[in-house]
Amino acid sequence: MSINLEHISKSYGKVEAVKNISFKVNPGELFGLIGPDGAGKTTLFRILTTLLIADEGKANVTGFDVVKDYKNIRKSVGYMPGKFSLYQDLTVEENLTFFATIFGTTIEENYELIKEIYVQIEPFKKRRAGKLSGGMKQKLALCCALIHKPKVLFLDEPTTGVDPVSRKEFWEMLKRLQQKGITILVSTPYMDEAALCDRIALIQDGEILEIDTPANIVKHFPKTIYNIGSKDMYELLQKLKEFEHTYSMYPFGEFVHYTDKRDNFNPTELRQYLEKNGLQNITIEKTKATIEDTFMELAK
Amino acid sequence: MMQNNNVIHVKELTKKFGDFTAVDAITFDVKKGEIFGFLGANGAGKTTAIKMLIGISNPTSGEADVAGFNVFTNTEDVKKNIGYMSQKFALYDDLSVKENITFFGGIYGLSRKRIKEKSNALIEELGLEKIANHLVGSLPLGWKQKIAFSVALLHDPKIVFLDEPTGGVDPITRRQFWEMIYKASHEGTTIFVTTHYMDEAEYCDRVSIMVNGKIEALDTPKRLKEQFNAKSMNDVFLKLARG
Amino acid sequence: MKRFIGFIKKEFYHIFRDKRSLFILFGMPIAQILLFGFAITNEINNVDIAILDHSKDVTTKEIIHKISASNYFSIHQFLEKESDIESVFKKGKVKAVLNFEKDFSKNLIKENHSTIQVITDATDPNTANTISNYVNAILQSYLKEQNKNSTMAYQIRPQTRMVYNPELKSVYMFVPGVMTIILMLVSAMMTSISITREKELGTMEILLVSPLKPFQVIIGKVFPYIFLSIINAIVIIVLSIFIFKMPVQGSLFLLGIESVIFIITSLALGILISTISATQQTAMMISLMGLMLPVILLSGFIFPVSSMPVPLQVISNVIPAKWFIIIVKGIMLKGVGLQFLWKETLILLGMTVFFIGLSIKKYKIRLE
Structure with a gap:
């Protein structure tokens, strides 16, 4: 096991940040912790990177205990905290050199690993890190976390606040790193990114809702979801809310994801109800559940 | 100055920092009650543009009217007629919910x-009776953002500017937040919103996408998808911003 | 070792790229020394005084001549009677009046002492005090000359002790204090700020999750400031020697060693502050309130410790700066060596060891 958590709990004063969490991450796996802010993701990361001690439970990273063998873990993992944590007043090159030096290596020695990412920021290597755009900072931070060739990479919300283009690129980079044999634990509040992981843990309020492959998680969704569209979104939401058979209804892009309380749901009935209430251009179609649907169903 | 029912009128608005043109002659109008999505990659110039529209940064050239007032010459009137909420700062963590409402x-x-009156109505509507005297800092992020939005609406502004209001918020609360946006829009308030969630872009009446300081696309989500032959706004965004 | 050097290199980048900290580092010592040297000075120059001489004999003539010959005073007026004193003060023309008693010479020879009344305008107490000190000094030196030629020593008890600063240059008194403050500030405040900055930025997390040992991080953070503090100490000493012509009586080498000890104490304090503050702002506030004020108020820099209420005198003993000021004054002004300063040095060393121990113990290898 690359990462192994057993019944980990951690409180700050009265607030229980993480409640009895257990999971395993296999070597070479890209494992996602999916959940909103305040779900306990960062606390888990800090416990695993030996920055915090759990109140209860045990955890191993690359076979080392996070409390007793913290020194060995610190040598063999790469960590990218949620906040952009590089020296803004150092240039791209200086940051990278610095992190290489403190890990007792050089840029040249591990250049192969970071090459693909580094070439994208190399044109700006004399620029101070503080002056980089969001996506560039992200890439630099990843390079710095990789420079000592870690066995396990911890990425705490690497794509938060980053635009979709940079996010997509970032995930492509992670996939390539995974192919090089690095185990990756990544957290994100963006549900659409979950599909890019091998396995995911859905987490909310310090508890794990479910752990599985993205495909399985979606498969487990208990109901049939219908995409309902109309010209007036606000009215549609109001009317669906008032509809007596509504089980759940959430806006999803241009549609509303609707599930019915009954098993023998008849779309025509709903259409008639909506038309009667003055809605126009109504479309009702079956659709597949997404991870976000599952998350909301589990978190309810 | 304000014909028809445009509440935001922007023409050739430009902001330069030295040699660097952060916002490059953008032109658009926003209608009353519209939900206007203002998208763009990091560093595309969104934040700079918003700062000019809410009157905290002076344009280098061009004109912008917000709520019927010139942002350059009538800044104070603009500020009275708009609400603003950002992800970074919304409410004071060390004041209670009620104190925040009273303060703002x-x-x-x-x-x-x-x-x-307003405070009671707001507390009732959001079901905050139990936590009205709790410090805002102790509330979950989703709650904070919902309260912050209501507070931004407190003075019945004509337009509300929302800068990534739902970043990091859980999916259920995010949708509740959007329902609040729909409601406000339904009641005639114009919503000007930025987001990194592309599914939220689909909730907007119209969407503009900024690339390198320019507005490269502006239309309803539906027509944008047709125009770029894309399945979702995410694809539209990727096609535009990559190119 | 390579890691360590890499770390220190990074620290220097930070320092040289931050204009503010550079200013504090190098602008402040110079500004402070000049400020204390020129502006906040106790020296007086050409102060207008009046003289009421009831004797008008040889001795008074000589004394008056000596006073007017000094640059400190210029005689504005000779008064005729006691009642003139009040009126001349009221007009605000003079800061002081010297009142020689009747038969001044006679008394001095016959009874071995005579009286001169120094009346000063105490609306400016500081100047008033200084004036009377200066007059006293001039009288002393006059008596010294007289006593050389006479077998009988005239006895006039000096009211102020100025033996170690015969020229009455107040800048000499300030230099040790300013040096102490600056070393304290640079060492403690700058290190605590630079450590908390890493916490605030989140880079401390990465440093902790690296194979760097905690003490390497700490030493790496403080090392540049040891170096810079020593440079600062040198700048201060050079400034005081060349601009204020201040003599350094004792061993420069000893002064250097003592300064290094004090710098290390301050650095340890800085580390300690950084362990209890989460932000740069708090670190700065604690440094200013917790270190600067006691140094200024209780170390004997401005207010003599001996004139403080007893409880404050007791408190002043735990302030490292107090001992360092004694040491610096001893070396610079009195020219004494370790044989006289071993006690203070030992106390300072003890404090250094204590604070280093405490800060290492307090330093966390994890986040809270």
């Missing part, structure tokens, strides 16, 4: 009676 009502010059 106060700075917009609402009478004490009116603040009380």
Whole structure:
């Protein structure tokens, strides 16, 4: 096991940040912790990177205990905290050199690993890190976390606040790193990114809702979801809310994801109800559940 | 100055920092009650543009009217007629929910009676009775953002600017937040919103996408998808911003 | 070792790229020394005084001549009677009046002492005090000359002790204090700020999750400031020697060693502050309130410790700066060596060891 958590709990004063969490991450796996802010993701990361001690439970990273063998873990993992944590007043090159030096290596020695990412920021290597755009900072931070060739990479919300283009690129980079044999634990509040992981843990309020492959998680969704569209979104939401058979209804892009309380749901009935209430251009179609649907169903 | 029912009118608005043109002659109008999505990659110039529209940064050239007032010459009138909420700062963590409402009502010059009415209505609507005297810092992020949005609406502004209001918020609360946006829009308030969630872009009436300081696309989500032959706004965004 | 050097290199980048900290580092010592040297000075120059001489004999003539010959005073007026004193003060023309008693020479020879009344305008107490000190000094030196030629020593008890600063240059008194403050500030405040900055930025997390040992991080953070503090100490000493012509009586080498000990104490304090503050702002506030004020108020820099209420005197003993000021004054002004300062040095060393121990113990290898 690359990462192994057993019944980990951690409180700050009265607030229980993480409640009895257990999971395993296999070597070479890209494992996602999916959940909103305040779900306990960062606390888990800090416990695993030996920055915090759990109140209860045990955890191993690359076979080392996070409390007793913290020194060995610190040598063999790469960590990218949620906040952009590089020296803004150092240039791209200086940051990278610095992190290489403190890990007792050089840029040249591990250049192969970071090459693909580094070439994208190399044109700006004399620029101070503080002056980089969001996506560039992200890439630099990843390079710095990789420079000592870690066995396990911890990425705490690497794509938060980053635009979709940079996010997509970032995930492509992670996939390539995974192919090089690095185990990756990544957290994100963006549900659409979950599909890019091998396995995911859905987490909310310090508890794990479910752990599985993205495909399985979606498969487990208990109901049939219908995409309902109309010209007036606000009215549609109001009317669906008032509809007596509504089980759940959430806006999803241009549609509303609707599930019915009954098993023998008849779309025509709903259409008639909506038309009667003055809605126009109504479309009702079956659709597949997404991870976000599952998350909301589990978190309810 | 304000013909028809445009509440935001922007023409050739430009902002330069030295040699660097952060916002490059953008032109657009936003109609009353519209939900206007203002998208763009990091560093595309969104934040700079918003700062000009809410009157905290002076344009280098071009014109912009917000709520019927010129942002350059009538900044104070603009500020009275808009609400603003950002992901970075929304409410004071060390004040209670009620204190925050009172404070923000106060700075917009609402009478004490009116603040009380509004505050009670808001607390009831959001179901905050139990936590009205809790410090905002102790609440979950989703709650904070919902309260912050209501507070931004406190003085009945014509337009509300929302800068990534739902970043990091859980999916259920995010949708509740959007329902609040729909409601406000339904009641005639114009919503000007930025987001990194592309599914949220689909909730907007119209969407503009900024690339390198310019607005490269502006239309309804549906027509944008047709125009770029894309399945979702995410694809539209990727096609535009990559190119 | 390579890691360590890499770390220190990074620290220097930070320092040299931050204009503010550079200013504090190098602008402040110079500004402070000049400020204390020129502006906040106790020296007086050409102060207008009046003289009421009831004797008008040889001795008074000589004394008056000596006073007017000094640059400190210029005689504005000679008064005729006691009642003139009040009126001349009221007009605000003079800061002091010297009142020689009747038969001044006679008394001095016959009874071995005579009286001169120094009346000063105490609306400016500081100047008033200084004036009387200066007059006293001039009288002393006059008596010294007289006593050389006479077998009988005239006895006039000096009211102020100025033996170690015969020229009455107040800047000499300030230099040790200013040096102490600056070393304290640079060492403690700058290190605590630079450590908390890493916490605030989140880079401390990465440093902790690296194979760097905690003490390497700490030493790496403080090392540049040891170096810079020593440079600062040198700048201060050079400034005081060349601009204020201050003599350094004792061993420069000893002064250097003592300064290094004090710098290390301050650095340990800085580390300690950084362990209890989460932000740069708090670190700065604690440094200013917790270190600067006691140094200024209780170390004997401005207010003599001996004139403080007893409880404050007791408290002043735990302030490292107090001992360092004694040491610096001893070396610079009195020219004494370790044989006289071993006690203070030992106390300072003890404090250094204590604070280093405490800060290492307090330093966390994890986040809270």
